[in-house]
Amino acid sequence: MIRIDSVTKRYPDSTVAVDRLSLEIPDRSITVLVGPSGCGKTTTLRMINRMVEPSEGTITIDGEDITRQPVNSLRRSMGYVIQNAGLFQHRTVVDNIATVPRLLGWSKSRARERARELMERVGLDASFAKRYPYQLSGGQQQRVGVARALAADPPVLLMDEPFSAVDPVVRKGLQEELLRIQSELGKTIVFVTHDIDEAIRLGTMVAVMRTGGRLAQFAPPAELLSSPADAFVEDFLGADRGIRRLSFFESTALALTKTPIVSIDASAERIASCGTAETPYLLVTDPEGRPLGWSEPGELVAGDIEPRRLLSYGRPFEHGKDSLRAALDCAVLSPTGWAVAVDDGGRVAGVVSQQAIGDAIRSAHAAGEREEKVAG
Numbered sequence: 412m413i414r415i416d417s418v419t420k421r422y423p424d425s426t427v428a429v430d431r432l433s434l435e436i437p438d439r440s441i442t443v444l445v446g447p448s449g450c451g452k453t454t455t456l457r458m459i460n461r462m463v464e465p466s467e468g469t470i471t472i473d474g475e476d477i478t479r480q481p482v483n484s485l486r487r488s489m490g491y492v493i494q495n496a497g498l499f500q501h502r503t504v505v506d507n508i509a510t511v512p513r514l515l516g517w518s519k520s521r522a523r524e525r526a527r528e529l530m531e532r533v534g535l536d537a538s539f540a541k542r543y544p545y546q547l548s549g550g551q552q553q554r555v556g557v558a559r560a561l562a563a564d565p566p567v568l569l570m571d572e573p574f575s576a577v578d579p580v581v582r583k584g585l586q587e588e589l590l591r592i593q594s595e596l597g598k599t600i601v602f603v604t605h606d607i608d609e610a611i612r613l614g615t616m617v618a619v620m621r622t623g624g625r626l627a628q629f630a631p632p633a634e635l636l637s638s639p640a641d642a643f644v645e646d647f648l649g650a651d652r653g654i655r656r657l658s659f660f661e662s663t664a665l666a667l668t669k670t671p672i673v674s675i676d677a678s679a680e681r682i683a684s685c686g687t688a689e690t691p692y693l694l695v696t697d698p699e700g701r702p703l704g705w706s707e708p709g710e711l712v713a714g715d716i717e718p719r720r721l722l723s724y725g726r727p728f729e730h731g732k733d734s735l736r737a738a739l740d741c742a743v744l745s746p747t748g749w750a751v752a753v754d755d756g757g758r759v760a761g762v763v764s765q766q767a768i769g770d771a772i773r774s775a776h777a778a779g780e781r782e783e784k785v786a787g
C-alpha cells in the first residue's frame with residue numbers, strides 16, 4: 412500500500428501546491444486523483460516517484476519511507492505515463508517500449524520480444540513495431556506509452572492525464588483497455604485527471620482535490636455520487652449525478668414481462684392472445700427471437716407482418732449485464748416508453764416499462780440508503 416501521510420508541498424516561490432494531504436492508496440486497484448486545474452494532482456503524483464520532494468510529511472510503500480530507497484530503484488518499481496505519451500521520436504515503437512528493459516541490461520532480442528508481447532497486451536497490431544511515433548495516431552502513441560511503462564513489469568503505474576489529448580471515442584477505448592489490463596495484471600495504478608467522468612469510470616477509489624491542494628473527499632465512485640461530502644464535491648460532480656449514479660445499480664432486479672412479445676411467424680390466434688391493457692404495444696421478433704420493432708396490437712396480421720412498418724425498438728439493454736441507467740435510457744428513447752431487454756445472444760429476454768424501471772430505481776435507492784445506515 413502507498414500511504415501519503417500529511418504531505419505538504421511548498422514550491423520555492425511559496426506556492427502551496429499540496430496542503431497536508433493524507434491518502435491510503437490500496438494495492439492492485441485504480442486510485443484516481445481528480446480536481447480542477449492547479450489543485451495539486453500532478454505534484455502529488457510526482458512526489459510518489461520523487462520527481463518532487465515533499466516539504467513536510469512522509470510517503471511510505473508497504474510501510475517503508477520512500478526517501479530511504481535509492482531513487483533509481485524506486486522509479487524502476489513505478490511505470491510513468493504522461494499526456495501525449497512522451498515517446499522518443501527517433502526510436503521505433505518496439506525500441507521505445509524496450510527502453511527500460513535495455514537500461515536494465517536485458518539483451519536486445521529479449522527486450523524486443525518483451526516489447527512485442529506488450530504491444531499485443533495494449534491492443535497494438537504487430538505491424539506497428541517498426542514505425543516511428545510520428546507515424547501513429549494520438550491514441551496509438553498513448554498505447555505505446557502504456558506498454559513502455561509496463562515493460563519492466565513494475566508493480567505500480569503512475570499516469571498523469573494520459574488520455575486527455577485524444578478524442579472522446581479513442582479515449583473511451585483507451586479507458587476500457589486500461590480497465591482490462593488492470594484486471595489482468597493487477598497493477599496498483601494512480602491516475603490523474605481533471606475529468607470527473609473519467610474518474611468515475613476508472614476509479615476503484617477517487618480522491619477529489621480542491622484548489623489549494625486540499626483533499627475534499629476520498630471514496631469509491633458510487634459513494635461520491637450518492638453522498639458528496641460538501642457543496643464543492645457536489646458541484647464538481649455536475650448536475651446529473653442522480654442519473655449517473657444509476658450506472659452502479661444492476662438491471663438484474665428489473666421485473667421483465669414476456670406477454671407482449673410475438674414472433675414474426677406467429678399465428679393469428681397467438682397474436683390475438685398477447686395484447687393486454689397493461690402493455691398497449693406488441694414487440695415483434697424474428698423467428699430466432701431477435702427484436703424487430705413495436706406494433707400496435709390491432710395492426711398485426713398473421714403471415715403479413717412488414718418489419719419496415721414497425722416502430723423502432725431503440726437500443727436494447729442486456730439484462731443482468733447493463734445497469735439501471737442503460738435500461739432507463741432505452742425506455743426514454745423508445746417510442747413506446749418500453750425498454751427491450753436482450754440476452755447475451757441478442758434475443759429478447761423481455762420488456763419493461765418506464766414505470767417499472769422507476770419503481771426499481773426507487774427500491775435500489777432505498778436499499779442503498781439502508782446499507783449506508785448499517786455501514787455508518
Ligand code: ADP
Binds near residue numbers: 427447451
Ligand atoms: P494540477 O496537476 O492539479 O493541475 P499542479 O500540481 O500541476 O496541479 O500544480 C499545483 C499548483 O502548484 C499550481 O498552482 C501550480 O501553478 C503550482 N506549481 C506547479 N509546479 C510548480 C513549480 N515548479 N513551481 C512553482 N509552482 C508550481
